[in-house]
Amino acid sequence: MNRLLPFFGFMLLVLLFGFGIWWNTQHDPNAIPTPLLNKPAPAFNLPKLYEPAQKVSKADLLGKPYLLNVFASWCVECGVEHPVLQAAGPTLGVQLVGYNYKDAPDDAKRWLAEHGNPYGLLIADEPGNTAIDFGVYGAPESFLIDAKGVIRYKHIGPITPEVLANELKPAIAAMAHEAAP
Amino acid sequence: MTPELGQLALILALLLALAQSILPLVGAWRGNRALMAVARPAAAGQAVFVAFAFGILVWAFLRFDFSVQYVADNSNLALPWYYRIAAVWGAHEGSLLLWILILNVWTVALAAFSQKLPEVFASRVIAVMGLIAVGFLAFIIFTSDPFGRLLPMPGDGADLNPVLQDPGMTFHPPMLYMGYVGFSVAFAFSIAALLGGELEQAWVRWARPWTNIAWAFLTCGIVAGSWWAYAELGWGGWWFWDPVENASFMPWLVGLALIHAQAVTEKRGSLRAWTILLSIFAFSLSLLGTFLVRSGVLTSVHAFASDPRRGIFILAFLTIVVGGSLLLYALRAPQVVGGKSFKVVSRETVLLIGNLMFAVAAAMVLLGTLFPLIGDALNLGRVSVGPPYFGFLFPLLMLPVVLLLPFGPFLRWGKGDSPALKQVLLRAGVAAAACAIVAAFFVDGQLKAIAGVASLVWLTVGVLLYAIKRWREVPRGRRYPAEMAGMLLAHLGVGVFVAGVLLSESLSVTSDVRMAPGQTQHIGSYDFRFDGAHRATGPNWRADQGVVTVTRNGSEVAVMHPQKRTYLRGQVQTESAVNAGIFRDLYVALGEPMDANDIEGAWSLRLYYKPFIRWIWGGGLLMMLGGFVCAGDKRFRIKRAVKAGIATTDLQVQEARA
Amino acid sequence: MTRGFIRMLLVALLAFAGMAHAQAIEPMPFANHAQELRFQHLTRELRCPMCQNETLADSNAPIARDLRNQIFQMMQQGRSDDEIKQYLVARYSRFVLYDPPLTPGTWLLWFGPLLILLGGAAAVLVAIRKRSRGDGATERASFEQAPTDNGDDW
Numbered sequence: 001m002n003r004l005l006p007f008f009g010f011m012l013l014v015l016l017f018g019f020g021i022w023w024n025t026q027h028d029p030n031a032i033p034t035p036l037l038n039k040p041a042p043a044f045n046l047p048k049l050y051e052p053a054q055k056v057s058k059a060d061l062l063g064k065p066y067l068l069n070v071f072a073s074w075c076v077e078c079g080v081e082h083p084v085l086q087a088a089g090p091t092l093g094v095q096l097v098g099y100n101y102k103d104a105p106d107d108a109k110r111w112l113a114e115h116g117n118p119y120g121l122l123i124a125d126e127p128g129n130t131a132i133d134f135g136v137y138g139a140p141e142s143f144l145i146d147a148k149g150v151i152r153y154k155h156i157g158p159i160t161p162e163v164l165a166n167e168l169k170p171a172i173a174a175m176a177h178e179a180a181p
Numbered sequence: 182m183t184p185e186l187g188q189l190a191l192i193l194a195l196l197l198a199l200a201q202s203i204l205p206l207v208g209a210w211r212g213n214r215a216l217m218a219v220a221r222p223a224a225a226g227q228a229v230f231v232a233f234a235f236g237i238l239v240w241a242f243l244r245f246d247f248s249v250q251y252v253a254d255n256s257n258l259a260l261p262w263y264y265r266i267a268a269v270w271g272a273h274e275g276s277l278l279l280w281i282l283i284l285n286v287w288t289v290a291l292a293a294f295s296q297k298l299p300e301v302f303a304s305r306v307i308a309v310m311g312l313i314a315v316g317f318l319a320f321i322i323f324t325s326d327p328f329g330r331l332l333p334m335p336g337d338g339a340d341l342n343p344v345l346q347d348p349g350m351t352f353h354p355p356m357l358y359m360g361y362v363g364f365s366v367a368f369a370f371s372i373a374a375l376l377g378g379e380l381e382q383a384w385v386r387w388a389r390p391w392t393n394i395a396w397a398f399l400t401c402g403i404v405a406g407s408w409w410a411y412a413e414l415g416w417g418g419w420w421f422w423d424p425v426e427n428a429s430f431m432p433w434l435v436g437l438a439l440i441h442a443q444a445v446t447e448k449r450g451s452l453r454a455w456t457i458l459l460s461i462f463a464f465s466l467s468l469l470g471t472f473l474v475r476s477g478v479l480t481s482v483h484a485f486a487s488d489p490r491r492g493i494f495i496l497a498f499l500t501i502v503v504g505g506s507l508l509l510y511a512l513r514a515p516q517v518v519g520g521k522s523f524k525v526v527s528r529e530t531v532l533l534i535g536n537l538m539f540a541v542a543a544a545m546v547l548l549g550t551l552f553p554l555i556g557d558a559l560n561l562g563r564v565s566v567g568p569p570y571f572g573f574l575f576p577l578l579m580l581p582v583v584l585l586l587p588f589g590p591f592l593r594w595g596k597g598d599s600p601a602l603k604q605v606l607l608r609a610g611v612a613a614a615a616c617a618i619v620a621a622f623f624v625d626g627q628l629k630a631i632a633g634v635a636s637l638v639w640l641t642v643g644v645l646l647y648a649i650k651r652w653r654e655v656p657r658g659r660r661y662p663a664e665m666a667g668m669l670l671a672h673l674g675v676g677v678f679v680a681g682v683l684l685s686e687s688l689s690v691t692s693d694v695r696m697a698p699g700q701t702q703h704i705g706s707y708d709f710r711f712d713g714a715h716r717a718t719g720p721n722w723r724a725d726q727g728v729v730t731v732t733r734n735g736s737e738v739a740v741m742h743p744q745k746r747t748y749l750r751g752q753v754q755t756e757s758a759v760n761a762g763i764f765r766d767l768y769v770a771l772g773e774p775m776d777a778n779d780i781e782g783a784w785s786l787r788l789y790y791k792p793f794i795r796w797i798w799g800g801g802l803l804m805m806l807g808g809f810v811c812a813g814d815k816r817f818r819i820k821r822a823v824k825a826g827i828a829t830t831d832l833q834v835q836e837a838r839a
Numbered sequence: 840m841t842r843g844f845i846r847m848l849l850v851a852l853l854a855f856a857g858m859a860h861a862q863a864i865e866p867m868p869f870a871n872h873a874q875e876l877r878f879q880h881l882t883r884e885l886r887c888p889m890c891q892n893e894t895l896a897d898s899n900a901p902i903a904r905d906l907r908n909q910i911f912q913m914m915q916q917g918r919s920d921d922e923i924k925q926y927l928v929a930r931y932s933r934f935v936l937y938d939p940p941l942t943p944g945t946w947l948l949w950f951g952p953l954l955i956l957l958g959g960a961a962a963v964l965v966a967i968r969k970r971s972r973g974d975g976a977t978e979r980a981s982f983e984q985a986p987t988d989n990g991d992d993w
Contacts, residue, residue: 003512003514004511006461006462006510006511007504007508007510010465010504010507011500011504014499014500014504016551016554016555016558017472017476017478017496018496019554019557019558020476020478020479020492020554020557020558021478021489021492021493023557023558024477024478024489024492025489029477030889030891032888032931032932032934033563033932034932035928035929035930035931102901128901128902129905129909132905132909133930134930135931135932136902137900137931138889138900138902416863416896416897418897421892424892451970452966522970522971522972523967523971524971525971529970530967533963537956537960537963540959541952541955541956541959544951544955545951545952548951549948552939552945552947555947556944561944561945562932562933562944563932563934564933564934564939564944564945564948565933565935565936566939566948567886567894567938568884568937569884569937570938570948578952578956664993691879692875693864693865693867694866695866770864772864772866773864785864785866786864787864
């Protein structure tokens, strides 16, 4: 019987690898699940992109849910995502807040002029330190934050129509559902 | 037109490989000599067509044939010819073509040198090699064709990744594949032995030189890869326990266990089942390495582009080959405990313990490498496993091996010899302790460095003591048979390697500094003076080149030229300057100019002082040399007498069975 | 994802990787050599969240640079290694630790090799016991032996 042990051990390994291949088709292998899910979003206090003298803090945004979209002019994938946001922005049901990440303000403004501006609110984090608190490590990334300031959903990578339909919209709906008694 | 000839050649090779595998196996089963005789010609034919296909790809690269997609992706007009050849195996499809080419090299060598082996056995061995070839050729033809066209043909190609434009790149994959693929020979021998019910008692002796040579090549490949990473990647490291590195290290460890197990089985007839199992594992891990690198299942800087379809194909192939052989093992492995017995204190025991540690180490590396995947499967969250894990457990597991190594040659087969052992323990132990104490003063009491010195002395004295014993006791001409000389070299290599690792890791100094021209930094006992930077050009790159003059106690040691290159497509590559030495390396990497507009001003630099780092590769090369020398032993050459007697008996039994 | 896209991604990643080592060189105003060593050791144990298997010490990715600066600042503030690691894990998950912490989830990882060693040792012991009881009676007469050398039976 123990002669069959290597065979069974190997078959276990094959199962593991089969799972690995399948898992890769379902997930982005480079995406790290965020430890901040269902935890309060970090406090922030960032200047607006177009009016840098004015600052927006987390407290200012409490009371209504919003989708925080991390983007930058140097980010290729953001260009892929942008049309989707522009089309879906009005129908999302939550405010779209643009988070300009590690970008020179002029570059960002030029990029938005070129690609369009779907954001209701635009804040800028040029040094990128606040982004660390959010666990951001690249762009684009999107956070769905509810009325109480809790992160309910995070997506790493561009928001495609599939992600929009299969993940983001249901998350927004679930959020709205529990808000309504 | 020509690239399509390559495709055609591969298809013909596949057909021949099918003939090479199926017909001789049927022939061996049925005792049909005509079918068995198909093996060698089919193997030769397959080799011709594979070599032809490979030649066509090389030709396409040399002639800048950008109508071939693979050539366009991996080379361009400015790439020097030597890197264009290396680019042939720079990406997935071409590297597979190299794999199958090398499989054919081994098969042809096997076909040529196995003339004196019993026909039934030899035809089975060649047939198994053919089966492996079938799998790889099918994989290439159906999922990874390097001859696909790119139309319309672009005027120029993309560039070969700058990291790969290095002499190490020409060397590392072919050597590695010679090793990986070479384990297929030991595998084929074991399968043939299982199929034949092990009527050929001497099969292990026939397998030994092949296995030693394969292992030596794998050692060479790993050493080349490590050296290349050190020289080319700019962070002064030589091993990262990256999944792809681990994929080559696991077969190396199991191959090491296999070499020693084969020695026991060949000389004493014992542990036959273990030897067979180890040869299956060694080759399985080679195949596994191929899977891991190409399937996207693991994250690595090194991995080829992933494609689930390819992943599934290789996984299926892996399942058939390995699963099939393990089933065969379960059914046909030697049931009777055979061979000579041995006492608790004996050479067999020590080798068993060593093999245990190698096997557990390989299992540990596998576990650590696969754990992120296991974590995903069991929903444990994203876990990373890196050098802190491997670098902690591996030395721990190797400690017993290092301690027992000097005793191996002094022990006898079957039973030990206490006085000799005590002498070794005393002499080597005292020498090691004494040197350790002396070293403690030189290295400020750093434990790792002291351990490195102690291990070096312990192992080297152990080897010397045995060499001296042979010198005294055995008349000239028979003192150091090749097998023993190889062993002594390899064991010496272990000592050198361990010393290199421990000393360089504990005594290295690294520093990131900002230097203006004329400034000096003191690292180790050396003074690095930055003499400014200027522009330089190469065949397909422009660079900022710094000049660093290194002095020691006032006298000049070296002038180093680190570069920051920009290649045609904008890729930036740091070419570090390395001043090599037997006892230390000096290493300088250029960072950024303090003022981006003024490259002649101050720069940030990383300076390294790395003592004894060459010993790591020196030790590895000694081990490799030991493997080659051992394989050359006269004892492994087959005499005529073997063939006749056993062949006829074998055939009679086969006919009786059928 | 199409093959072409993957290829492009890989080229981009590799190109990115090539850039890395120039910008990973960043002189920092360490108070003393011990602090520099501590920083090097710490950043070598931490994984860059963005890259394909690189340490924070070696990676050039912008996030790696930012995190190195953050770690340096925290060191200046007197935080301990554990506090710094906790800070990063709270934001990027345990993914950033190359040294997996010992939790029930990683028992298999940390104790697995020990279990395998014990199992293997047991098998070896059994094998040795079986063998040492033998007295050569199980020798197979037909087994070909190499010529031995001066009683060394090498």
